[in-house]
Amino acid sequence: MARVVVDVMLKPEILDPQGQAVQRALPRLGFQGISDVRQGKRFELEVDGPVDDAALARIHEMAETFLANTVIEDFVVKVEDSTVGAQK
């Protein structure tokens, strides 16, 4: 079993009010030096069986048709080492 990550972000030319809200809040909260924030989505998929080219092609198609709205969003598919389970 392997983990595949799909990161979905708004395209650079699309306004991101969520990210802007975060960016404008940071100085008020005492954090300087962040000039831009973009907020997107991260999907972690647990894949049964091997993550070969066919599986990746299927996941790419899934991301394109279902996880991302490709009119306004870009996505990246990444295979994550399944042994790296510890987060934080």
Added chain:
Amino acid sequence: MARVVVDVMLKPEILDPQGQAVQRALPRLGFQGISDVRQGKRFELEVDGPVDDAALARIHEMAETFLANTVIEDFVVKVEDSTVGAQK
């Protein structure tokens, strides 16, 4: 200017209805072989100046106090190569 990414995911023991909805929809849409989906948030921060240990410590604190709810969420701070701009 460098890009720092903060990934925020629900802790493994916290129920993720969003991810479950995605996971249950996939077979209906013709995608088999995905046993679990977790959905989280991805923040891309553009940092002014160098991303040294002090800046990373500040971003870590920011993520802990503001971007993530550490009662129910884990987060990971990653420095992304600023030359890798092309997505998709």
